[in-house]
Amino acid sequence: MESKLQLLRKHVRTFPDFPKPGIQFRDICPILKSPPALTAAIDLFEEQVRTIHPQVDLIVGLDARGFLFGPLLAQRLGIGFVPVRKRGKLPGTTVTAAYDLEYGKAELEIQEDAVSPAQKIVLIDDLLATGGTLCAACELLLRLKAQVLGCLVLIELKDLRGAERLKPHTVFSLLQY
Numbered sequence: 001m002e003s004k005l006q007l008l009r010k011h012v013r014t015f016p017d018f019p020k021p022g023i024q025f026r027d028i029c030p031i032l033k034s035p036p037a038l039t040a041a042i043d044l045f046e047e048q049v050r051t052i053h054p055q056v057d058l059i060v061g062l063d064a065r066g067f068l069f070g071p072l073l074a075q076r077l078g079i080g081f082v083p084v085r086k087r088g089k090l091p092g093t094t095v096t097a098a099y100d101l102e103y104g105k106a107e108l109e110i111q112e113d114a115v116s117p118a119q120k121i122v123l124i125d126d127l128l129a130t131g132g133t134l135c136a137a138c139e140l141l142l143r144l145k146a147q148v149l150g151c152l153v154l155i156e157l158k159d160l161r162g163a164e165r166l167k168p169h170t171v172f173s174l175l176q177y
């Protein structure tokens with residue numbers, strides 16, 4: 001029987017030179033279109049969190065592709081989901097962090113009352129490239145005095161060394177390129 005990781009790998013497409021020349025874009029849309037592949041991704045994330053971070057209080061997902069997996073995982077675990085969004089999308093009082101990513105610059109925000117001090121957080125996104133996005137999200141959570149247990153991504157682009165930039169936070173990836 002095909003393993004869950006093999007199934008996932010078969011459902012990632014690579015587009016050269018998107019959105020800029022030199023970028024190999026890893027497209028996770030086929031995973032979303034395949035119920036067995038999407039179930040495999042959430043199964044593997046669930047197993048990791050239940051094994052390594054059983055004390056987790058909340059899943060925090062990153063705009064936009066982290067929203068495709070985060071709420072599914074949170075529901076499996078029976079806990080809440082909180083979005084970190086690009087600047088200007090969240091109402092009420094927010095905290096903001098600026099960051100660079102593989103192909104640009106942006107700012108992330110979280111609602112100030114979304115996470116309580118000392119709450120234990122696992123972050124999720126589709127992909128780790130330079131680590132700029134996840135670092136900015138960790139910074140937001142630390143400013144709210146939450147405890148970051150670790151980060152989950154479907155895909156890690158090893159050459160860009162995002163995991164090193166994220167230290168002391170840890171990252172668990174399902175597929176590496």
Ligand SMILES: O=P(O)(O)OC[C@H]1O[C@H](OP(=O)(O)OP(=O)(O)O)[C@H](O)[C@@H]1O
Nearest residue numbers: 063064065101102128129130131132133
């Ligand atoms: O590790 P980094 O270099 O920060 O890059 C990774 C981020 O880049 C992509 O998001 P993008 O900002 O393109 O936004 P999207 O999810 O809204 O498409 C991806 O979904 C990650 O969030």
Ligand SMILES: Nc1ncnc2[nH]cnc12
Nearest residue numbers: 023024025026102127129
């Ligand atoms: N190479 C890449 N493919 C898909 N999403 C990305 N986000 C940052 N770099 C990316």
